[in-house]
Amino acid sequence: MELLELTLTPLDEQRFWAIATRVPNGIGDASTECLLPFWVDGQDWRRTVIKVLESSQGFRAEHYPEPGEQDWLEQSGLLLPDRQRFHPAYLEQVGQSLYRSLFPPDRDLKQVFLHSLRLAEQRDADLHLRLKFAATSVKRSRLADYPWELLHDGQRFLLHQKVRLSRYIAYDASPPRLPTQQTLRVLLLSARPQGLPQLTLEEQQSIQLGLQRAQETGLVQLHILPSATRKVLNRYLTDCSPEQLPQVLHFDGHGVFGKRCTNAGCLTLHAGIKVESCRACGQTLPAPQGYLAFETEQGQADYQSANQVAALLQPYPIALVVLSACQSGMTVAGDSVFNGMAQNLIDQRLPAVVAMQYSVQAAAACEFAEQFYRVLGSKKTLLMALNQGIREMDVEGNQWYRPVLYLRWQDNEGGQLFVETLMPSESVTPTLEGETKVPEPLIEAENSVKPVQTLRLKYLQSKRTNFEQQLDMVQSEIEALTDVTLKGQYENRLNLLFKQIEQVDQEIQKIRQGN
Numbered sequence: 001m002e003l004l005e006l007t008l009t010p011l012d013e014q015r016f017w018a019i020a021t022r023v024p025n026g027i028g029d030a031s032t033e034c035l036l037p038f039w040v041d042g043q044d045w046r047r048t049v050i051k052v053l054e055s056s057q058g059f060r061a062e063h064y065p066e067p068g069e070q071d072w073l074e075q076s077g078l079l080l081p082d083r084q085r086f087h088p089a090y091l092e093q094v095g096q097s098l099y100r101s102l103f104p105p106d107r108d109l110k111q112v113f114l115h116s117l118r119l120a121e122q123r124d125a126d127l128h129l130r131l132k133f134a135a136t137s138v139k140r141s142r143l144a145d146y147p148w149e150l151l152h153d154g155q156r157f158l159l160h161q162k163v164r165l166s167r168y169i170a171y172d173a174s175p176p177r178l179p180t181q182q183t184l185r186v187l188l189l190s191a192r193p194q195g196l197p198q199l200t201l202e203e204q205q206s207i208q209l210g211l212q213r214a215q216e217t218g219l220v221q222l223h224i225l226p227s228a229t230r231k232v233l234n235r236y237l238t239d240c241s242p243e244q245l246p247q248v249l250h251f252d253g254h255g256v257f258g259k260r261c262t263n264a265g266c267l268t269l270h271a272g273i274k275v276e277s278c279r280a281c282g283q284t285l286p287a288p289q290g291y292l293a294f295e296t297e298q299g300q301a302d303y304q305s306a307n308q309v310a311a312l313l314q315p316y317p318i319a320l321v322v323l324s325a326c327q328s329g330m331t332v333a334g335d336s337v338f339n340g341m342a343q344n345l346i347d348q349r350l351p352a353v354v355a356m357q358y359s360v361q362a363a364a365a366c367e368f369a370e371q372f373y374r375v376l377g378s379k380k381t382l383l384m385a386l387n388q389g390i391r392e393m394d395v396e397g398n399q400w401y402r403p404v405l406y407l408r409w410q411d412n413e414g415g416q417l418f419v420e421t422l423m424p425s426e427s428v429t430p431t432l433e434g435e436t437k438v439p440e441p442l443i444e445a446e447n448s449v450k451p452v453q454t455l456r457l458k459y460l461q462s463k464r465t466n467f468e469q470q471l472d473m474v475q476s477e478i479e480a481l482t483d484v485t486l487k488g489q490y491e492n493r494l495n496l497l498f499k500q501i502e503q504v505d506q507e508i509q510k511i512r513q514g515n
Contacts, residue, residue, distance in 0.1 A: 001164070001383070001414050002120040004113065005130040006102070007498065008143050014039055016143055017494065018102060020112050021132065021502045027115050030108035031495050036146070037097035038076075045072050046142065049094060052078060052086065053147055054358045056398065059086045091398060095152025102151065117163065126162050128383060128413060135171035135337055135347075144169070144337050147357065149401045160395055164383040166407040166415075169337060169346055175410035175509075176351045178247075178319050180419045185221045186211065186373075187236070187246035191228035191253030191294050193301035199362055203252050203324055206370035214377025219418070228253065228295045230304055230312065237316055247319045247417065252369075254293035255325025255341065255356070259285040260303060269303050273333040288333055290341030292325055306344035314348040319417060320382065321345055322354045322372075324365045329355030329404045342406050351409040352382055356402045364399035367392045382407065382415025410509070460511070464504045471497045 005022035011033065019031040038045040048069055055063070059079065064070050073079035076097075078090045087093065103110035113129075120127040133144040149165055151158040159165060190204045204224070214220035223246070225232055237245065258271040261278040268280040273288045290306040304312075313321070323329070323341060331340030338347040342355035354372070356365070372389035376382070386405050393400040407415050474494050 001126045001128050001381075002116060002123070003128045003130060003413050004116045005132055005168075006109075007132040007134075007170075007502070008102075009134055009498065010143055011494075013044070017491075017498070018109055019495065019498050019502075020109060021498070022130070023112060024116050024119050024127075027112055027119065028108075029499075030112040031498070032104060032107040032109045033491065034101055034104060036143070037101040040072060043068070043072075045069075045076075046145065048073065049078075050145070050147070050358075052090065053094070053150075053398075053401070056359060056361055059084065091150060091401070092152050092157075094147065095150040095157055096154055098146065098148060099151050099153055099158075102148070117161070120162055126164050126383070126387075129158070129163050129165045130168050130407070130413070131165065132168045132170055133337065135169055142333075144343075145331060147401060149357070149404060157395075157401075159387065159390060159401070164387050164414075166383060166405045168408055169343060169406065171347070173349060175408050176349045177410040178317055178351055180412075180416055181247055181319075182419050183219055183221060184214075184248055184377075184417055185223065185244070185246045186248040186250060188222065188224045188250045188252065189228050189233060190224070191251070191292070193228075193254070193293055193295045194299045196254050196293060196301055199253065203362065203366045203369055206366040207250060207252070207373055210370040210373030211377050213374070219379070220377050229297055230294050230302060230308075231297075233294075234312055237312075245316055245318075247317075248322065249313065249318055249320075250322040250324065250369075251292055251328075252324045254301075255291065255323065255328040256293070256303075257288060257290050257327040257330040257340065259288045260291065260305065262286055267303075287339065289339040290328060290330065290344065292323070292328065292341060306339060306341045309341065310344045310348040313345065313350065318350060320352045320354070320415075321350055322369075323356065324360075324369060326356055326359040329353075329357040329406075342404070346406045346408050349408075351407070351412070352415050353406045354382070354386060355404055355406070357404045358402050360402045361399055364393045364397070364402075367394075368403055376417070379418040382417070384414070460504050460508050464501060464508070467497055467501045467504065471501070 002024040003022050004020065004024065007019045007021045008016055010016045014036050016034050016036060017031065018034050020029055023029060038049050048064065051063055052073070061070070061083065064073065070079065070083055074081060074083065077087055077093045080087055103113055117127050131148055144167070149159060188204065188207060190201070192199060208222065211220050211222055215222060225236060256269065256271050258269060258273070259275060260270070261268045261281060261283055263278065263281050263283045266278060266281040266283065268278055269291060270279065270285065275285060277284055291303040292309060294302040294304050296302045329340060329342040331337065331343055338344045342353040345353045368389040371392035372385045375388040376385040382405060386403060390400045390403055409415060471494070474497065
């Protein structure tokens with residue numbers, strides 16, 4: 001699999017800088033200034049587009065009451081002139097706007113992407129397009145909120161070609177590094193609280209069906225929790241021996257992105273982001289975040305926030321969390337890129353999270369789950385399993401773009417969970433399940449240079465902090481400049497700083513790997 005990594009950094013609320021920070025061998029570097037889509041005369045229609053994509057039932061006028069909202073939908077080609085239905089090609093229109101934004105015509109970055117794709121095709125390989133966002137990006141724009149999975153080059157959606165897309169949130173912590181496994185333990189939690197639209201057991205059966213062959217060959221062990229309460233999950237994880245802990249946790253149930261009242265006697269959950277005060281008690285509501293609907297011991301809904309779920313899972317070496325819950329990958333407002341459920345789990349150093357960016361129909365979730373686990377259970381990578389699951393969801397419908405993959409896994413670009421077959425000449429030998437034995441000379445060599453590595457690491461971290469401070473200063477200066485020539489000089493400096501930070505990051509990673 002070929003890797004093309006694009007680092008996206010906002011310059012202001014409308015402009016961002018896109019840099020090819022990792023490219024396939026033989027492909028040159030590139031960077032360019034880009035404009036976010038869905039802006040007209042200073043008006044940002046991003047949230048309107050998200051409402052369009054969130055819908056599974058078609059256009060409803062009452063969902064678009066803002067002044068000029070329906071006018072813009074018609075002018076942008078997303079709504080038919082009779083304003084009764086979305087345009088049949090509205091997804092293509094959205095995808096092409098995203099593509100023109102990320103790959104502006106006649107710019108080097110577009111050529112780098114096209115050359116990378118052609119190279120992958122020539123080698124009969126896939127192209128892993130990794131979009132890298134800074135954790136601080138929300139200070140200037142909502143770059144990570146855009147539905148980049150819909151990228152469309154004017155002929156077809158990129159995900160329907162040989163492109164595999166993942167999202168990477170960069171922040172000041174080493175990416176997790178977990179060993180691959182001979183067998184996988186999958187823990188399934190199916191929540192069906194009373195008072196919410198009832199989900200069938202079909203998805204649970206789909207997961208079991210997808211894993212059936214892998215279970216028969218001993219590659220996968222599936223355990224289903226008897227009760228979907230937070231306490232049961234917590235006790236199960238606490239009581240598990242290291243040999244029993246799951247590497248994969250799948251939550252099957254309801255999810256929502258919204259605001260929950262902090263009044264201990266109320267705790268009413270409000271879907272969406274517009275409500276400022278609790279409708280039940282009048283208390284001012286906090287910033288929005290993602291929630292999953294667990295069950296209470298009485299079978300009622302027990303909404304657990306992104307912070308609560310992340311704190312529950314953080315102590316355990318779980319490699320993958322799969323969330324078959326509506327809006328579990330959504331974040332459209334707030335002061336942090338980590339306020340979505342999937343994003344918050346990544347912030348707690350989980351290596352990989354598959355989530356639903358928008359609401360998803362139960363039938364589509366079942367189709368995705370069965371194929372995802374069927375492919376994953378045959379020792380394919382997460383990227384391959386995600387893409388095959390998406391293709392099972394009817395590529396001509398409006399559900400397939402909803403699953404997203406957040407992948408932040410050191411030395412594991414495609415998300416390989418299983419141990420790959422080693423050649424006889426290789427020097428590592430398998431020992432206990434999930435472990436490898438490193439030859440003693442290598443261990444001695446690593447220990448002998450450790451003090452030098454530590455000093456070098458501290459120096460590089462200090463150097464990176466200095467570059468980041470310079471980066472913030474240059475970005476602030478650019479926002480205030482009006483002189484075109486001077487602005488171009490500052491942007492060249494910005495580009496250089498990005499590359500210097502990337503070089504430092506690569507050297508830090510090599511030291512942490514013991515190279």
